[in-house]
Amino acid sequence: MKINRILTILFSAATLLVFNFCSYSKEDKYIGFWIEDGKEHSEVLEIKKEGNKLYLNSKDIEAPATYDKKEKTLSAQLTNGLASVNILMNLLEDTDKMKMSIGNKSADFSRISKEKAQEYKKAYDAYYDPDFFVGEWKSEVEQEKPLKITKEEETYFYVSDFLGKQRLVYDDKKHYMTGQIGLTSLFIKRSGDQEITAYGKKYQKIK
Missing domain, CATH: 2.40.128 (Lipocalin)
Known part of the structure; x- marks a missing residue:
């Protein structure tokens, strides 16, 4: 009886682990806070998920993003009503590094913690006051x-x-x-x- 109970618990734990692994899609690897490399006063970019949709969010950007399963890239389009620009993001081998391309320009980004993001935001706002x-x-x-x-x-x-x-x-x-x-x-x-x-x-x- 005791052995059966232990086996049941182990089976349930294994099932939960498999479920969590499967539900964590590759697009979720983009989620987090990002800062542009080599910039002393850089705006923090947050990639977040609401429901099944990813969004880009920063002081100047708020746009939905689309994940390309084949290319494993994340893209978004910014528009001001008169013109639009495409943004393409690609995780590097080190998944805490990301390359972003906007038009014919590109920049490297690094993932930071939520606490670091708050520090960067505070410094950014102070510098551009x-x-x-x-x-x-x-x-x-x-x-x-x-x-x-x-x-x-x-x-x-x-x-x-x-x-x-x-x-x-x-x-x-x-x-x-x-x-x-x-x-x-x-x-x-x-x-x-x-x-x-x-x-x-x-x-x-x-x-």
């Missing part, structure tokens, strides 16, 4: 006056003696400030710890 631009910035041209950016409530302004305050808008996808300053379109982008690029020149923060 638009409040970084607030202050006075000086180029290497001695005669040139500092470039001044202020913030009032949630609005940013470029301030000059001649034109006064001109509104700036932050593009949180391309990570730059932009505004119409007189007849000139101004683009300001972070290019270092205390450095921005504007008008084709580098500016260092002085205030």
